[in-house]
Amino acid sequence: MSQWKQIQHLEIRLLEHVDYLYDDNFPMDIRQALASWIEAQDWETAANDESMATVMFSNLLSELERVRLQEQNFLQRHNMKIIQQQLQVKYTSNPALMARVISTCLREERRILSSTCTQEQGPLEKSLQNSVAFERQKNMDNRVGIIRGSVQLMDQAVKYIEDMQDDFDFRYKTLQSRDQAERNSEQMKQEVTRLQEMLNRLDFKRKEILSKMDVVIKEIDDLMTSQLNPELLNWKRRQQIAAIGGPLLTGLDQLQSWFTLTVQSLFQIKRQLDKLGELVLKVTYESDPIPLQKPQMEERVKYLIYHLIRSSFVVEKQPCMPTHPQKPLIIKTGVQFTTKVRLLVKLPEVDYQLKVKTTFDKDLPPGRVSRQFFILTNNTKVMDIEDYTNGCLSVEFRHLQLKEKKYINGAKGNEGLLSVTEELHSLSFEACFTVQGLTIDLETCSLPLVVISNVSQLPGGWASVMWYNLLTDEPRNLAFFGNPPRANWSQLSEVLSWQFSTLAGRGLNKEQLTMLGEKLLGPHASCSDYQVSWSKFSKENIPGKPFSFWMWLDSILELIKKHLLPVWNENYIMGFVSKEMERTLLKDRDPGTFLLRFSESHLGGITFTWVEHSDNGDVKLNSVEPYTKNRLSALPFADIIRNYKVISDGVVPENPLKFLYPDIPKDEAFGRLYNSQRSKVHPYIPSTLIPISEMRSNVITTPPPSQSPEPPMTPGEFDMLNEHLCTFDIDTVSVQTLLFGGLTLDYLCMKG
Incomplete structure (x- = not known):
């Protein structure tokens, strides 16, 4: 199943992450229309190669034009034409930018797919998920909403106080304008009593609004201290983890909403305090609470605004x-x-x-x-x-x-x-x-x-x-x-698995992580809580090897990314198997059973080992010299598995690889990964590049007298063969790989 088809089967919350990847930079319509073609291209290499990016940009436009002309829906055809024109305007002068955009989208898709695997989550990912639990976000939303509601109500209270004060001010000034003779009348006494009641009520309302403001300011202060700042720190921590391959980083828009609503509430309170200050200029009295409390409250509000915006x-x-x-x-x-x-x-x-x-x-x-x-x-x-x-x-x-x-x-x-x-x-x-x-x-x-x-x-x-x-x-x-601290293997192994899911689309399973732990820590180490030093991880060489553990693992990552991605994502590479474990796994298997593992002696090498039974029933395990990036550049690894041949004592070449461990028929496992492209233009006999190994016995045989000896090699042929002959010993069997000009021997396969 293609990557894009897998994406479409995700649940809604993950599809929202995918939707975030695509915008005007690269429309999702094109991702959909050219899904297979896009996934077949090497965008990461093109992103760093201007000439290659130019060619791929031209090819993309051609593919898009082909699909557009085949589209039956007129509106869809029109939309694709518009998109095609937009891509030309945006990327014609910088096609490498387009390659980087597509490469990033594909990589993030793989990470999203990897997050849906049934692998057990590690301690880091579990802690991150717990820290951003839905209930915490819901509680935060409710609390911010309550604060906003309280501030809005205080706006109405301030307006009520302003209206009350205007009424008092009008009545007071009216009373002041009366003649001196009227001031001792009963009506005037009643008016004075009414004014005193209004002033008492105004004083009560001023104290009440200031008390409510104080409560809301304390609530905002507590919100910032106990929830908002921790949520921001949590997001920054998740940003660190996402940077090294961890779960996708989300939540910044949610944080912005909380920050914005909170700072809006603070500014609204500041304006309310300013309004109360204006009211004091019109009406004040002995023990007026506003002049007594307002300055301190203003300073607190300004302090909260300052620190909230700085942290945002x-x-x-x-x-x-x-x-x-x-x-x-x-x-x-x-x-x-x-x-x-x-x-x-x-x-x-x-x-x-x-x-x-x-x-x-x-x-x-x-x-x-x-x-x-x-x-x-x-x-x-x-x-x-x-x-x-x-x-x-x-x-x-x-x-x-x-x-x-x-x-x-x-x-x-x-x-x-x-x-x-x-x-x-x-x-x-x-x-x-x-x-x-x-x-x-x-x-x-x-x-x-x-x-x-x-x-x-x-x-x-x-x-x-x-x-x-x-x-x-x-x-x-x-x-x-x-003075770098040590790391727990349980957490370090999780991060290492993320490297594979980020670069190759599939992380490491429990068995592979156990193998890696034994590689780094030894077979008797308690891998779950073992402390790994920085030096042992990255600086010290593996015993007997000229490279460190991380250099070895990083070279494997590069090999997978550039040459083994399809095979790796099918989970066909067992990977980090020691030779001892390999022997244990294969010794009781049928002849022709083989497994794939990464080389322990080469940086960035992969080899396969197969089972062979001798005439007397003894089990032999044969391993081929590791394939590195130089050799895999000439032929896809799946085709090497398909075409691999062994010559033994002059016998007709045969492929010893029959079953992928434990018992999957080779063609059933790798069939759809074979390169099936053949020339359809020229009526030539097709040729196939075949990797060959020659097994020699120690017994020298001569041809029977009845057979005519083959003509001897010329000196030039002998020198060329001898120059490119590589020999190594495995289980007392000499396996030789013939190389001509750096490529495996090309046997002409004739059909018909």
């Missing part, structure tokens, strides 16, 4: 290079990166030119890092209103670029204490605006960044990003790797 200034999208959207928070010098900040309050008063300035490593103590950088490109932009985010203010920096500072006499700072990928940096954002007489300084910062100068440092940088965001929720602990 957030980094919506952490810094990320468009060339590596699945690995944010790693920046390469000289390569543009993007980031986005947002103000979670929607107020008409702030809809004006609000400038945001970015600064790199602001206020970083001297000597903290060995390298220092500055932003090469324009670092100031104006916030704008976004309609699709319900009118919030935001700004996206799309063309930031870092450059390393040059040092006099080559002197640097704290050089040598930490590796390049362990040095953490920060990107700060600042703005200032005035609203209703309040001047508010805004400042926020990104999560810690890793700055690299060479793409070979990317795996190490990503290890640092994962370790930091897994183990701390501090927003700016730049000294973290001075």
Whole structure:
């Protein structure tokens, strides 16, 4: 089933996440119309290759035109034409941008699908789900709604007091205008008594409204302290987890609603206090509560407004290079990166030119890092209103670029204490605006960044990003790797599984995680609560190997993403099986049973091992030399399984691979993954690229006398064969793979 068809079977709440992915940048109509074609293209590579992106953009328009002409519905045909024109306008000058957009959409689709798997949720994901439970959101909605209702009622109370005071003021001034002779009359005495009653009632209402305001202000203060700020911190924590492959990040629009309604209530209370101040100027009296209580209440309201708006200034999208959207928070010098900040309050008063300035490593103590950088490109932009985010203010920096500072006499700072990928940096954002007489300084910062100068440092940088965001929720602990904490294997394994679901669409199951745990911790370690050190995970080499555990695992991820995706997503690769476990699994299986596992000795290699029974009944296990990215670039892995042949002692080549472990017929498992394309234009005899291994016995045989010996090789043929012959020993059987020009031997398969 195609990825898009799987998407359409999701429940409504997950379909809402999918809907969020598609907008004017890439319409969902095109995703639907060209689903199979889109999924068959390598958009991630095209995103980093301008010429390839140009070709794929042209092909997309051609495919769209073909589908449009086949469409029978006139209105749909018209809509597709409009979309086609919009895509041309938007991406003709920058086709790589389109490739990045589509690549990101496909990757996020895979992550959404992965979240629906029946795998047991890990402790991190469970804790995140509990923290944003529906009941908490419902309680928050109710509480904010009650506050808004109370503030609205206070508006009516203030208006009532104003009307009452106007009535009192009119009667009082009327009484004052009477002649002196009338003031001692009985009617005047009654009027004075009535005025005194009105003043008493006015005093009561003033005290009452101030008391209600005090209650609401305390309620807002408690709301901010006990719920709103924790919800924001929770969202920031979930942003950290989402950055390293965790569950999709949602809830920012909900936070904006809460922030906006709360700050609107505070501003409304401020206006009510201002109105009460105006009333005092007209009517006041001894022990008037307004002059006594208003100043203190105003200060509290201003304090809450100031801190609420300051905390609403957030980094919506952490810094990320468009060339590596699945690995944010790693920046390469000289390569543009993007980031986005947002103000979670929607107020008409702030809809004006609000400038945001970015600064790199602001206020970083001297000597903290060995390298220092500055932003090469324009670092100031104006916030704008976004309609699709319900009118919030935001700004996206799309063309930031870092450059390393040059040092006099080559002197640097704290050089040598930490590796390049362990040095953490920060990107700060600042703005200032005035609203209703309040001047508010805004400042926020990104999560810690890793700055690299060479793409070979990317795996190490990503290890640092994962370790930091897994183990701390501090927003700016730049000294973290001075003494990095240990990680529980239960949490670390969950993050590692996320890497596979993010890059390959399917996470690791319980058995695979157990195998990985034994690879890292040893067979006797208690994997559930075992503490893993940073050094053991990323810096120390695996015993007997020239690479670390993470380098080995990262190379496997790259291999899957680029060459094994279809096979991996079918769950056909057992993966992290040790040779000992492999022997246990296969020894009692039928001849021709094979399993697929990743090489333990090669970086980014996959091999297969099959069962063979000798004439005397002994079981032999044969393994082929691992296939790496160079060899898999020539032939899809499923076709290698289909076409694989073994020559043994001159016997006619045969394919020893019959059943995928445990007992699935090979063609039943891999049949739909075979490359079935054949030339239909030229009447040539089709050829098939066949991987060959030669098994030699130690006994040298000579041809029978009745047979004519084959002509000897020429010296040139012998040299070419000898040059490309690779030999290795497995279970005392010599397996040799013939390679010509880096490709497996091409046998001509003739039909007819």
